[in-house]
Amino acid sequence: MQKRRDVLKLAAGTAAASFLPKKLYAQTGTKKLSILTWNIIDMEPLFKQWFATFQSQNPGVEIEWLDKKGPELPAFYQTQLAAGTPPDIVDIQGGLGLEWAGQGALLDLTPMLDKEPAVRARFNPEYLANWVFEGKNYLIPFYVSKSLLFYNKPLFKAAGIDYAPKSLDDILSYAKAVSGADRTGFLTLNFDWLYWPLFRMQGVDLLTPDLKKPTFNTPAGIETADKLAKATADGSINKISWTGRWVEPNGAFAAGNVGMMHAHSSAYFFVKTQGSWITPETIGIAEVPGYWSTPNSHGYAISKGARNPELAWAFLKFATEKSQAMDFARGRTLTTANAEVDKDFLAELDKNDPTAAAVLRTQIEHTDKLTGNWRLSDDSAVKNIVWAEMQNIFLGRRDAKTALADAEKKVERELRRA
C-alpha cells in the first residue's frame, strides 16, 4: 500500500514539474546549454573534460552536446530552427555562417566582443573578419584552415622541375610536364570556392567590393577559364578536380600519380595516412602564386533563439581561452586563429613533426590574401550558379565566353532576388 502511494506521489510530482513555468525552473538554478558541433566526435574526451571544468566554474549548468557528420549538420540545424529549438551554440563551417546570419538565425556577437576587447584580441583579425556580415560579427574562430599547394617532389624531379610554381602558367606548364600515362599534373579541391585562388591569382574577382555586381566575366576571367579547360582536356589537370569532393581528389593525390594538389591544410593529414610515398623529403608545401587562398574554417556562433545567450557567450570565451584552444590544437593538429596558441603550438610541432608544422604555418601567414569568402547571405546560390558554368567550361561542354556571360546574368538575377 505504502509502495503504491509512493509511486502515485512520484507520478504526481513529475507531472506537476512538467507544468512548471520556465521562470520557476530558472529559480531552481538549473541552466541548460546545448552545443552542436560538426564532425568532431573524436574529440569527445576533451569536450567532456571542458564541460566538467566549465560546470565547476558555473554551478548548476547542464550541457547537452550533439555532434553531426558533414552533410547532416546544415539540414539538422535548419530543422531545429524551423522547430524553434535551435541549439544555443553551433559550430559552422565556411560561408554558411553568414548565410544563416543573413536569415536572422544567429546572434550578433559584436557588442560582446566590443565589451571585452581582450577576447577580440585573441584572434587573428582577418580570420575573425571572415564572419562579419553587414558590419556585425556573427562567429568567432574555432579552428581555421585555408588552401595551399602540395606537390609531389619525385614527380617534379622526374619532370625536371626544381621549384614551386610562381604563376598560373607555371602551374599549368608543370602539370603538363608531369602528366602522361596514368599521371596527371594538377588537382584542386573545388567545394566552397576552394578553386577560386586560381582565378584570383590572375586578377579575377567574383564581385565588386560592395558585392552588388559580378566582375568575373572579363577577358582575364575568360582567359583563365579557357586555360584551365584546355589543361583539363589534354590531361594535365585531373578531371576529378571538377567533379570530386574530398575523398576522390585526396585519394588520387595520395596514390602518388598526381603532381600537385591545391587543397586546404586538413587534406595533408588525410593524404599522409593514405599515401605511403609521403615523407618530409617527398612532399612539397607551398603557397599558391600570389599567396591567395580560400579559407574553410570553423567558427562558433550563438543562435538568436538561444535560451541562455550570456551563458553561451561565457562558454565561447572559455572554449577559446589559451588552455582549451591549445588542447584542441594538439588533439587535432590544427590552427585555431588564437594567435598566441598558434604561435606556441607551431613551435612545439616544429620539434615533433616539422612537415605538419610547415603545412600549418601557411595557415596563419598571408591571411590578408584570403579570397572566396564573400560576405553574402546567398553564398550557396551564387556558388552553385558559378560552379555549374565552371564545370561546363572545364569539362568541355561550353566555351568560356558564353558560359561566363550566362553565369554573369544568372548571378545578377540572384543578387537582385536576394
Next chain:
Amino acid sequence: MNTAPSQRAGAAGSADAVAPPVRAADWYRRKRTREAMLVACFLLPSLMIFFLYRILPLGWNVILSFEYWSPLKAARFAGLDNYAEMFLEDDVFWQALTNTLIFILASPIAILLALAVALAVNSDLKGAAIYRTIIFLSYPLMSVAVGIVWRWLYDERGGFINFVLRGTGLIKEPIPFLQSFGWALPSVILADIWQVVGFYMIILLTGLQSIPQHLYEAARIDGAPASARFLRITLPMLRPSLFICAVIGILNSFTAFDLVYVMTGGGPAHATELLVTHIYNMGFGETRFDYAAALTVVQFTLLVILTFLANRAVGGNAGSVESA
C-alpha cells in the same frame, strides 16, 4: 429503461405490414455499423499517423509553395512567384525534370531484364535457386554503399570497368564515366538498374509462379508455340506484377536521391540532377524552403499522373482485391 432492438422492431412491426424485412434490415445494418466501427477503430491509429505525417505536411507544403518563407521570417503571400521562377527562370529545374523522366524511362529496361532473369530462374535451369539469391543480393544493400562501389568501378584512372575495357583493347583512352556529360546519367542509371533488378525479379517470379499450369498445358495441347504462350498467357497474367514493378520504378526514379548524391552529387553541371536532389539543394543547401515546396508540389503532381497512367496501362484495376 432500455429496450432491446428486437423488441422495438417488434413494436413497429405490429403497426406495419412490411415490418419483418425492415427488422431484418435494421439488424443487418446495425451489425454492419458495428463491424464498420470495429474496422475504423483498427484503422484509426494508422490513418491518424498517415494524416499527421503525410496528408498534413503535403497540405502545408502546398500552402508553403505560395509563400515567401524561411525558418526565421514570417510568411508572406507570394502568389505564383515560386512557380513562375521555376518554369521561366530555373534552368536546373528543367534539367532535373528531364533527367527524372529519363530515369523513369529506364525502368522498363530494368523490368525487361528482370523478366528475362525471372523466366530463366523459373525454368528447369540447374542451380536456379543460387542464381536467384545472387541476383537478389544487390537489392538489400544500402544505396550509399552501392553508390560508393560503383563510383570506384567507374573511376577513370583506377576503376575496374576502364581497366577491363582497356585490357581487352575495346578502348584506348579511359572513359571518364562520372565526369562526362554524356556518360554520367547513363552510368548512374546502370548502377540503379543493377540494384533494383533483383527486386523486380522476385516480384515477377512470384507472378510467374502464380500462373495456373493448366493454362500452359491446354495451350500446348492446342499446339501453341512458346512465343504465343508467352504473349497470350504469361504476359497478360503478369500484368499486376508488371504494374507493381512499374510503380516501384517510377517511385524509385523520384527518390533515387542517395545514389545520385553519393555518385555525382547531381553533377557535373547538373547533368545527373534529379528533381529530388534539386529539391534537397534548394531546401537545405540554399535554405529556400518555399521554392523547394513548389518543386515538391510539381514532383508530387507528376508522380500522381504517372501512377494513374501506369494503372490505366494495365487495365485500370491493378491492386484491386478480388472477393471470393
